Amino acid sequence: DVKVTQSSRYLVKRTGEKVFLECVQDMDHENMFWYRQDPGLGLRLIYFSYDVKMKEKGDIPEGYSVSREKKERFSLILESASTNQTSMYLCASSLSPYSTGMLQPQHFGDGTRLSIL
Amino acid sequence: QKEVEQNSGPLSVPEGAIASLNCTYSDRGSQSFFWYRQYSGKSPELIMFIYSNGDKEDGRFTAQLNKASQYVSLLIRDSQPSDSATYLCAVINGGSQGNLIFGKGTKLSVKP
Numbered sequence: 001d002v003k004v005t006q007s008s009r010y011l012v013k014r015t016g017e018k019v020f021l022e023c024v025q026d027m028d029h030e031n032m033f034w035y036r037q038d039p040g041l042g043l044r045l046i047y048f049s050y051d052v053k054m055k056e057k058g059d060i061p062e063g064y065s066v067s068r069e070k071k072e073r074f075s076l077i078l079e080s081a082s083t084n085q086t087s088m089y090l091c092a093s094s095l096s097p098y099s100t101g102m103l104q105p106q107h108f109g110d111g112t113r114l115s116i117l
Numbered sequence: 118q119k120e121v122e123q124n125s126g127p128l129s130v131p132e133g134a135i136a137s138l139n140c141t142y143s144d145r146g147s148q149s150f151f152w153y154r155q156y157s158g159k160s161p162e163l164i165m166f167i168y169s170n171g172d173k174e175d176g177r178f179t180a181q182l183n184k185a186s187q188y189v190s191l192l193i194r195d196s197q198p199s200d201s202a203t204y205l206c207a208v209i210n211g212g213s214q215g216n217l218i219f220g221k222g223t224k225l226s227v228k229p
């Protein structure tokens with residue numbers, strides 16, 4: 001089974017803090033993704049990565065950055081946390097279609113519920 | 118703007134009935150379609166995927182795809198209270214290596 005592990009289930013931080021959310025997958029997936037999910041807005045893509053050292057902006061990258069130094073790990077960074085970044089953050093991973101010949105589903109971690117006070 | 122549309126619900130069905138969840142998508146180039154189940158406070162869990170027109174069955178679940186109508190559906194037979202959750206339809210963003218476009222989900226409630 002695919003295992004995507006997010007470092008914290010619940011996290012409380014203060015405005016202005018630099019916040020790190022970590023995600024690790026154990027299935028050698030090339031693709032990794034960070035989403036946030038808010039009531040009524042659904043899942044929104046923040047950043048994604050198709051390979052080590054590679055990153056691309058998603059739909060709502062403002063206020064966030066990412067790091068992918070190793071294939072299995074994808075970190076989301078809130079540079080200076082603000083209250084409007086209080087949300088559920090979800091990490092996902094998938095195999096590249098180039099390794100399988102088919103577009104593959106994403107598998108999600110358990111999520112981190114982040115509160116910014 | 119590529120979109121995936123779902124009725125937000127709630128869709129309420131009695132235990133043992135068939136629940137029918139529907140989804141339309143705007144990108145005619147979409148090739149891969151997924152259904153995720155999300156329990157309250159939990160993360161999405163993949164339950165079905167379908168790539169070809171027609172039906173695909175897995176246990177009590179059947180996914181149906183009609184590319185001409187840009188329509189995908191999920192049928193849940195013999196619905197159980199444990200099926201009560203939000204069901205997310207997702208479509209691969211055409212031209213990407215696996216980015217998904219998600220609908221906002223349909224909330225299903227199965228009454229005992």
